[in-house]
Amino acid sequence: EYVTAGEASVSVAMDFLRLVRAISTPMILIPILAGATLASIAGPIKWWALGVSAVGGVCALFAANLSNDIWDFQGGADHATMGSDTSVMTSSGALLFGKITLKHAWRLTIGLLTTALVCGVFLSIDRPWTLGFALAGLVIALLYQAPPFKLSYRGRGLGELCIFMNFGPLPVAGTYYVLTGTTTI
Numbered sequence: 687e688y689v690t691a692g693e694a695s696v697s698v699a700m701d702f703l704r705l706v707r708a709i710s711t712p713m714i715l716i717p718i719l720a721g722a723t724l725a726s727i728a729g730p731i732k733w734w735a736l737g738v739s740a741v742g743g744v745c746a747l748f749a750a751n752l753s754n755d756i757w758d759f760q761g762g763a764d765h766a767t768m769g770s771d772t773s774v775m776t777s778s779g780a781l782l783f784g785k786i787t788l789k790h791a792w793r794l795t796i797g798l799l800t801t802a803l804v805c806g807v808f809l810s811i812d813r814p815w816t817l818g819f820a821l822a823g824l825v826i827a828l829l830y831q832a833p834p835f836k837l838s839y840r841g842r843g844l845g846e847l848c849i850f851m852n853f854g855p856l857p858v859a860g861t862y863y864v865l866t867g868t869t870t871i
Contacts, residue, residue, distance in 0.1 A: 701780075701785065704778050704780070705752065705755075705778045705780045705785070705786060705791075705794075706748035706751050706752055706778075706798070707748075707751040707778055708748070710747065710751060711744055711747065713747065713853050714743040714744060714746075714747045714853065714857060715740060715743070715744070717853055717854060717856075717857035717858045717861070718736070718739055718740055718743050718857050718858075718861045720858050720861075721857060721858040721859065721860065721861025721862040721864075721865070722736050722739075722861055722862075722865060724858070724862050724871060725861065725862050725865035725866045726865075727871075728866050728871070729866070731865045732865060735809060735812075735864050735865055736861070736864075736865065738805050738808060738809055739805070739809065739860075739861050739864050739865075741801070741805055742801070742802045742804075742805025742806055742809070742820070743802075743857060745798045745799070745801040745802040745805070746798070746799070746802040746820070746823060746824070746827075748798045749795050749796075749798035749799045749802065750827045750831070750852075751778075752791060752794060752795045752798065753795050753827075753831065753832070754830075754831045755778055755780070755781060755791070756781065756788065756791050756792065756795065757831055757832060757833060757836075759781040759782060759788070760788070761833070802820070803820070806820040809864050812867075813863060813864050813867060815863060815869075816860070816863070816864055819856060819857075819859070819860035819863065820860070822856060823852055823856055823857070823860075826848050826851050826852050826856070827848070827852060829848055830845055830848035830849070830852075
């Protein structure tokens with residue numbers, strides 16, 4: 687079948703969006719916007735700083751989603767899901783179905799994390815604690831999904847606590863800090 691260059695570009699873009707589970711983007715944008723809303727009460731906000739925060743947050747989310755898929759694939763969770771009628775696959779399935787290799791998935795994850803880090807470093811020029819918020823988010827994401835921790839598999843609400851922190855207080859407070867220079871309202 688003949689595919690035009692435009693169709694191929696759309697296909698690549700759609701594959702990328704599925705791979706990083708872009709449908710979850712509102713999960714990070716909503717708390718960032720909540721932090722910006724609170725900051726706007728304190729005074730005018732710097733729109734460029736909000737934009738950089740949003741780009742950094744989205745790239746960090748995409749990297750976390752992709753690394754979660756990598757660890758689930760390597761640990762056999764995706765394979766087990768395929769053999770079960772009652773399980774639901776939560777990954778993109780790209781690794782399982784051979785749409786991307788582990789090597790390329792790790793490279794993309796590192797690229798996304800690097801972009802998020804560049805955003806954080808840029809914002810930390812005026813707001814030095816910005817990287818502390820970013821590091822806290824990274825540590826929580828690793829505790830949630832990375833071996834040997836994998837709190838998301840341990841029960842007792844530990845995974846949910848990680849999700850709450852990384853999609854609630856941490857990005858709200860981090861955005862508020864980036865936009866106001868303080869963490870107190």
